[in-house]
Amino acid sequence: MESGSTASRSSGDGSQRAASEALVRVRGLHFRRGEQRIFDGVDLDIPRGLVTAIMGPSGTGKTTLLKLISGQLQADAGEIEVDGQSIGSLSRSELYALRTRMGMLFQSGALLTDLDVFENVAFPLREHAKLPESVLRKLVLIKLEAVGLRGAARLMPSELSGGMARRVALARAVALDPTMIMYDEPFTGQDPISMGTLTSLIRQLNDASGLTSIVVSHDVSETAEIADHLYIIANGQIMASGSPREVAASDSAWVRQFMDGEPDGPVHYHYPAAPLEQDLLHSAVH
Numbered sequence: 001m002e003s004g005s006t007a008s009r010s011s012g013d014g015s016q017r018a019a020s021e022a023l024v025r026v027r028g029l030h031f032r033r034g035e036q037r038i039f040d041g042v043d044l045d046i047p048r049g050l051v052t053a054i055m056g057p058s059g060t061g062k063t064t065l066l067k068l069i070s071g072q073l074q075a076d077a078g079e080i081e082v083d084g085q086s087i088g089s090l091s092r093s094e095l096y097a098l099r100t101r102m103g104m105l106f107q108s109g110a111l112l113t114d115l116d117v118f119e120n121v122a123f124p125l126r127e128h129a130k131l132p133e134s135v136l137r138k139l140v141l142i143k144l145e146a147v148g149l150r151g152a153a154r155l156m157p158s159e160l161s162g163g164m165a166r167r168v169a170l171a172r173a174v175a176l177d178p179t180m181i182m183y184d185e186p187f188t189g190q191d192p193i194s195m196g197t198l199t200s201l202i203r204q205l206n207d208a209s210g211l212t213s214i215v216v217s218h219d220v221s222e223t224a225e226i227a228d229h230l231y232i233i234a235n236g237q238i239m240a241s242g243s244p245r246e247v248a249a250s251d252s253a254w255v256r257q258f259m260d261g262e263p264d265g266p267v268h269y270h271y272p273a274a275p276l277e278q279d280l281l282h283s284a285v286h
């Protein structure tokens with residue numbers, strides 16, 4: 001296994017900056033799901049103020065990594081630090097406080113269907129910040145303006161296109177002015193125009209608000225377009241890291257397979273299973 005095939009390890013300032021100005025530091029991360037080893041000694045840094053993409057084939061643990069960083073799952077071994085705080089040693093209330101500084105836009109992060117757009121964005125502010133109604137209104141309208149949907153404030157979620165709904169969810173995710181925002185597959189199911197809008201919004205929000213962004217995706221071209229730094233995860237390890245240009249120039253077979261979208265190569269896409277013939281010859285599926 002080419003576990004040392006890190007594209008940028010010796011090259012340039014990208015990884016050095018990552019190491020010195022990391023908002024998230026992951027060291028020696030191990031995590032299993034039953035018999036399945038998801039992470040087997042992962043080290044990575046998420047640099048402050050930049051957009052970092054976590055990429056890799058389906059099922060390699062990208063969403064799991066976000067859940068570990070946000071403390072929704074506990075590592076089996078290793079350390080995860082967010083803004084100098086070790087996630088594993090935080091009390092429930094400390095973790096809750098830290099989470100309010102992490103915006104999340106997960107695939108499943110649907111809008112509340114019985115609240116209009118305005119109230120969906122106002123929701124985290126009403127939950128976590130006691131603000132006078134006039135201040136809350138201004139904040140919500142500013143967030144909606146940032147995603148180009150101030151005019152849609154009184155629409156219900158059922159009246160929005162898929163792309164608009166995702167932008168409202170984005171406004172909601174940044175309502176509390178988080179330090180960091182995590183996007184899980186933000187481009188899934190979007191047409192090319194919505195995709196372009198989302199890509200530029202992610203970049204703009206990051207740069208205008210001094211955010212740190214983590215984007216989990218397997219859309220290679222969109223993600224490479226906005227990311228300052230990429231990590232490619234496969235088989236429980238970091239297979240490559242560096243700027244999109246550095247990763248694209250990698251001659252590792254693993255990285256080539258992924259970046260070029262080749263169906264077969266060193267990374268196997270099949271979940272472990274008995275041979276197909278064996279399964280087909282048995283009438284019952286266990």
Ligand SMILES: Nc1ncnc2c1ncn2[C@@H]1O[C@H](COP(=O)(O)OP(=O)(O)OP(=O)(O)O)[C@@H](O)[C@H]1O
Binds near residue numbers: 036061
């Ligand atoms: N709740 C769960 N219980 C048991 N196993 C799980 C659970 N959630 C995920 N897994 C397993 O953990 C592995 C990693 O899942 P994860 O969702 O993190 O992958 P991913 O890289 O985000 O995949 P995708 O790109 O397809 O979204 C998968 O093999 C999956 O089967």
